[in-house]
Amino acid sequence: MNTLMVQGTTSDAGKSTLVTALCRWLTRQGVSVVPFKPQNMALNSAVTADGGEIGRAQAVQAQAAGLAPHTDMNPILLKPNSDTGAQVIIHGRAVTNMDAVAYHDFKRVAMEAVLQSHGRLGEAYEVVVVEGAGSPAEINLRANDIANMGFAEAVDCPVILIADIDKGGVFAHLVGTLELLSPSEQARVKGFVINRFRGDIALLQPGLDWLEQRTGKPVLGVLPYLMDFHLEAEDAVDVRQSSKVKETLKVVVPVLPRISNHTDFDPLRLHPQVDLHFVGAGQPVPPADLIILPGSKSVRADLAWLRANGWEQAITRHLRYGGKLLGICGGLQMLGKRIADPLALEGPQGECDGFGLLAFSTTLAASKQLRNVRGRLALGEVEINGYEIHAGVSTGPALERAAVMLDDGRRDGVISQDGQVLGTYLHGLFETPCASMELLRWAGLENAQQVDYRALRERDIERLADLVEAHLDTVQLRALCGLTPETGK
Missing domain, CATH: 3.40.50.880 (Class I glutamine amidotransferase (GATase) domain)
Known part of the structure; x- marks a missing residue:
């Protein structure tokens, strides 16, 4: 089965955004694509067509792929109910509450559910686009990992690593993350995407050249910072303010x-x-x-x-x-x-x-x-x-x-x-x-205006797919998805 995984150097690096973009970009080409996140920790969830519960980010990604949300898209959902514990939801159903230590040992069982869901999706769709969680370089969480490289190694899929340049330190994030991976995991990373860039790309080019020489990995593209853009947050509360009319x-x-x-x-x-x-x-x-x-x-x-x-x-x-x-x-x-x-x-x-x-x-x-x-x-x-x-x-x-x-x-x-x-x-x-x-x-x-929020979300999903076409190496992306350049088959 064709599987491509997006991992990030940090939380909020742009993993959800890139998976959403890829799902719509592939759907535009007539490719049967489905989003997947092995493990999600979030208190924002959605109800699926099969009566279960998954992370809202995967529901939005399903919309990008033209699909109804399904529990196989996010087989493990963790909903924190304290600083050290969470409700564990498997295949859309709450099964128990666990503290962090107990869940760390439970991940062997959780991996079975993850692989079952991935297997079903792989049989039903041409391409599975996978979103990682947090960072793959969290040393304390590497054992029994099911969210990042542990999953990628288990299903033998290529990985794209994305980093957010808007926060600063993007080259340190990418090189440092790669250095903390094992040799087999490093080989699995097939390229980088830099997210939220503002300014003249020519000023960034020397850094991109250095990055490719330093790591031997290609930069698949640089996504610009989008103004007036909204995509539902996976967990963090978005407190940005926007300009308003006088009557509010x-x-x-x-x-x-x-x-x-x-x-x-x-x-x-x-x-x-x-x-x-x-x-x-x-x-x-x-x-x-x-x-x-x-x-x-x-x-x-x-x-x-x-x-x-x-x-x-x-x-x-x-x-x-x-x-x-x-x-x-x-x-x-x-x-x-x-x-x-x-x-x-x-x-x-x-x-x-x-x-x-x-x-x-x-x-x-x-x-x-x-x-x-x-x-x-x-x-x-x-x-x-x-x-x-x-x-x-x-x-x-x-x-x-x-x-x-x-x-x-x-x-x-x-x-x-x-x-x-x-x-x-x-x-x-x-x-x-x-x-x-x-x-x-x-x-x-x-005098309340009628605003169609779903139409706004659809507009921004289309904008993301446009960015893939304009700013990423689509030939390499198709190859990483197991697709031929000509036919999309």
């Missing part, structure tokens, strides 16, 4: 220690009439029209963090002055009276008080709800699409005032009697243009 809605979101699916807010960050601010630990809560409590992998612990950082008082003051409050998934659970975790799924067994703004309570259950859903938003009776990823079961009289009527007959979420507070289990609610517009109107933006 001020929105604030707390950056919880275990914030999950913060990609929910990407459509707001890109909306020309929304001034979105993420607020971290110790930072004052600024005045806002709308406060959004995001999803959380550890709801009770993150609720305690909110209280310790003054958010309970800030929310009370915000509502007293007429502001709107939205809770998504874990944020919805925080709005109720009680949150119980009798099975110790997200931390120590026990329960705690919620903010008590709505008359319902939540109990975390062993089975996680994973669904792609459609329905109608109670605000304006407009269509809404989204996805559910939660272990909580919420019950109580407040839920009779549902926020969403789902097409499968279920009711989701709640709107308070005074209309100030809204909660929902649905992620991705701002991606449906008409629903997003109604929610912004509810929050106080009277």
Whole structure:
């Protein structure tokens, strides 16, 4: 089977971006291509067509390849629930919680799942484009590696190494990473890609010549820095600000220690009439029209963090002055009276008080709800699409005032009697243009524009494929994918 792997010198070097670009570039040529990431550690996840859970980056890469997301695209997903532990998801299903030491030993078992998924994809598609994780030169993680060179060696595939020049030190990153690999791993690296370059390429050329002479590896190309570009982050919260029109809605979101699916807010960050601010630990809560409590992998612990950082008082003051409050998934659970975790799924067994703004309570259950859903938003009776990823079961009289009527007959979420507070289990609610517009109107933006976030994402995927054509050695790339230059077969 034809497999090409992209590894990076650091996190955020551009691995996800390059895999997305290659998937669309190959798809344009009529090549049957599929994305793959053996192991992903992220709290941003997506629900797949087969009812499982994978990293959101792989869902975007699937879109680039013209495919529906599938659990085989990301067979191992780790969702951190503490500084030393994580929920382990295999083939889309949560199987256990492990600390880092236990998981290090478990990786032998995890590799079996990785190779099973890769084998199935290799039989179904012409090319598998693989994304590594972090850096292959993490010496302390080399034993039993399944995310980088351990996988590449197991399936005997070529590797492209990408580095981000915008942060500085790009040549040290590339040469240093290569030096820390074993001889067989060094031979597996077939070329370099430099990402996010600004300026005159002629000034970089002496460095590129030196790099090729020093390593004996070709530079496959230099990708320019893209302005006004967005691709969903794998895990890190994107706090970049963009210029806005004068009439804006001020929105604030707390950056919880275990914030999950913060990609929910990407459509707001890109909306020309929304001034979105993420607020971290110790930072004052600024005045806002709308406060959004995001999803959380550890709801009770993150609720305690909110209280310790003054958010309970800030929310009370915000509502007293007429502001709107939205809770998504874990944020919805925080709005109720009680949150119980009798099975110790997200931390120590026990329960705690919620903010008590709505008359319902939540109990975390062993089975996680994973669904792609459609329905109608109670605000304006407009269509809404989204996805559910939660272990909580919420019950109580407040839920009779549902926020969403789902097409499968279920009711989701709640709107308070005074209309100030809204909660929902649905992620991705701002991606449906008409629903997003109604929610912004509810929050106080009277002349809200309709923005199609999915169209913006598709536009940027196309831009990435254009960059491959314009700036990378496509002849060598096709050869590395096992394709002939002429036919694409």
